[in-house]
Amino acid sequence: MELVERDAYLSMLAEQYQHLVNGVGHTVFLGGEAGVGKTSLVNRFLEGIAGKAKIYTGACDSLFTPRPLGPLYDIAGQLDRSLLELLRNEKDRALIFTSFLQALSTPGAPVVLVFEDIHWADEATIDFIKFLARRIARIPCLFLLTFRDEEANFYIPLKALFGELPAGLFTKRIVQRLSREAVDRMALEKGYASGKEVYALTSGNPFYVTEILASYSPGIPEKVKDAILTVFHGRDETTQALWEFLSILPSGIDYKKAEQIDPHFPKGLEHCMRSGIIVSKNDFLYFKHELYRIAIEESMTPYRRKSLHHRILQIMLDCPVEFNNLSEVVHHARLADDRATVARLAPQAAKEAAALGAHLQASKLYLTAIEYTDPTDPMLVELYERHAYECYLTNQIAPAIASQQIVLAMWRERKVKLREGDTLRFLSRLWWFSGHREQSIALAREAIEVLENGFPTRERALAYSNLAQLSMLADDPANTLLWGNKAIDLAQRMDDQEILSHALNNVGAVQIKFSNDATEGAAKLQESLAIALKNGLHEHAARAYTNLSYSYVLIRQYKKATTFFDEGLKYCEERDLKSWSYYMESERVKILLDTGAWPEAEALALSLLSNALQPITTKIGAIVTLARLKTRRGEFEEARQLIEEGKRIAPQTSEAQRIVPVLTAAMEFSWITGEPLPLEELKGVEESLFFQKDTSWHYTALAYWMHKCRLPLTSNIDFVGPFRLEMEGHWKAAAEQWEEAGCRYEHALALLGGDEKHQKLGILLLDEMGATATSEMLKLKLKGLGMRNIPRGPRESTRNNPAQLTGRQIEILNLLQGGAPNKEIADKLFISPKTVDHHISAILSKLEVTSRAKAVLEAQKLGILK
């Protein structure tokens, strides 16, 4: 059969196949609505390469919860049967994934691997797809996946997948419906006068078009389904019974089992397969299309369906091998309303799913288990606990809280103190995630009260450290130290490395946040990191890297921050700790902005925001940076919108670390544009956000901008860092510190507080960074004060020079041409020798040379130097 309007897709696949033959693997996603012909397209492509490539196919099924790693079971049977053993017995995902990768990489003919219907994939399968797609360029494999795009939009793990794969390694195409002309042509071929009615009924969906034009009944039926049912009712009783059975089995059925259901079935099959309505794939029987299956399934009465599910369940329960596929058994037990079987098997299926990382499916299965378990069963509390935990892992915070509340009531009734306290502690964490800080702190305190019996228990140490963490996040140093030190003490006595790492992290982070001297806090954070690394505590290590780099950004030690970003991002990337690396990136982007790496800052911020599932905490860093960049560049309309968005989402967290950056960006915006200041918001924050204003970096940053905007400051506050020097009028010392720390923007602003010579230098630096709006505003001010000969903005000629050197860099090149050493250049340009160094390495890299002498030669060649 000819495929209509599919040539473009087929040639894209052919092209990718050619790359594969040349040794370069690739991933292709084919999306489209049900019936649009994704499978036909894939089959046509596979027919073309049959015999030339090794082809493996797997499918995801529309079960109540899909089987964890279902498609891997399919391909294991075709690839290497020992992989089946591995899947059945091994719970270590990393081992499973690498074994499949190895099997797919064996030399020989190129490999085409097909996964169908990944909108039904369990989370573990999605992770495998991610794993393979990231490494695809290195193996001789074309990875072809199909999905329904309308369903993919609602399935968060799949949506996230597209955002997390590196561009360039994959191609995504949405298969379109047929055009009106194509339907017309097809109708004409079948003897109809026009395709108008068919098109109106089907909107060009190929499956429906084909079913209707198959002329099973005279004329055009009213509904597409009628076309299918007309065929169904035309069959004999055995065939109808077979179809009905097949229609309740989304995973298909093997020949042997079909015979078990009814010995006459295999006989009837012959005919059905010849007409193409039933197809066979890897010894399993399926309807030719899922839409066909559903049409038959929906035509049965609920009673008939239930009895068929019951029948198939009995056959599965009699055959112990079926327990290999618990998801399928649970699916049928549920639809057969066999409560005892669901209650018995759902927890097992959930445990298996969780072990393989399919947490979303595990949460669904635990909920089912709860629903079907006798309310007096003592095991119920464990099901609720596990449900809450799986929900927590998959960011379903409201249901997690609901289950955890029930758990709390149960332990209270049974008077089991340790469990009651631990449940309160976890509940406190959940409320924090849902953005309710006060509720969260109240529960954390209650947990400690319940566990306070003098007996050193792990539960109590965890409760202490939890309250310390919440206090740290709320910028409450007194309570962080109080509870954090109790946790450290207890953890040390019990020799519990995990709690020790967690507690040291909280205490260290708060010490940096509230001090002029980061030494002590940094030492604690480093210790926390060392413990986590030594004991393989990945999440704790990720958190330590995050808080170390975060803290150094906060106290404006950009050079140190960069070291920890580099190490931390590498660590998280290697271990797929995505949410941590996103969060770190959202902090790193601030450094890119302030040091003048604007194109990188903009690209990174936009890529962080392009992922709609990003949590608020990550979003704010990106929004604020982008807003600042647009403000400084003079793109005020966009900046205004970003600030508004920040103001809308930041207060939900009630945390200074989210609210202050938004407000300082808003003040900077007003400072540059002269628009009204966010006075209302500032008042609220001044009054109620801070537990301690003295020595607080967040409060100092806020006050610094209030000072710049000439707002009155609360007296007698102990400010910190170069901010303080600047506010007290020590512009020179402040400028030196900013420069030393690598903060170029702040360095320039501090110079503006100095004498005329340094003010001009500040303007130059701002221009060089691209902060034209900042510099224009300041120039106007200086002019107003009577200054003359203010430097102009970057000249067009330098902006357009071929190597993109800045004016300052060309000045330095000029001096280099004359053979000046660093010290002399520094003196001439009023900058430190370190900054000269920084410029020279930028010059070398822009000109792609390795020495100063070569840089001068290259610049002369390019006409930059005369």
Next chain:
Amino acid sequence: MKKFIIERELPGAGKLTPSELKSIATKSCEVVDNLEAQYHWIQTFVTDNKLYCVHIAPDRETVLEHARQGGFPADKVSEVRSIMDPTTSA
């Protein structure tokens, strides 16, 4: 009523401070008072890494209930079958 020896694992128990011992004892008494069954806490021997408690209770389950309500571990609960001392040899 029966007599039980309860072993509670507690690394570093020998270093518990007097105020910690006091809060453990307070909690234990509080739980005893709240139990429905008759219950007597006789004595506890604190060693380096373990507590050995002597309790009198109707059954093992009540001993475990006391531990649960107090939030104490009860790693081993053994019923005392007989008691002897030097006078037993006479």
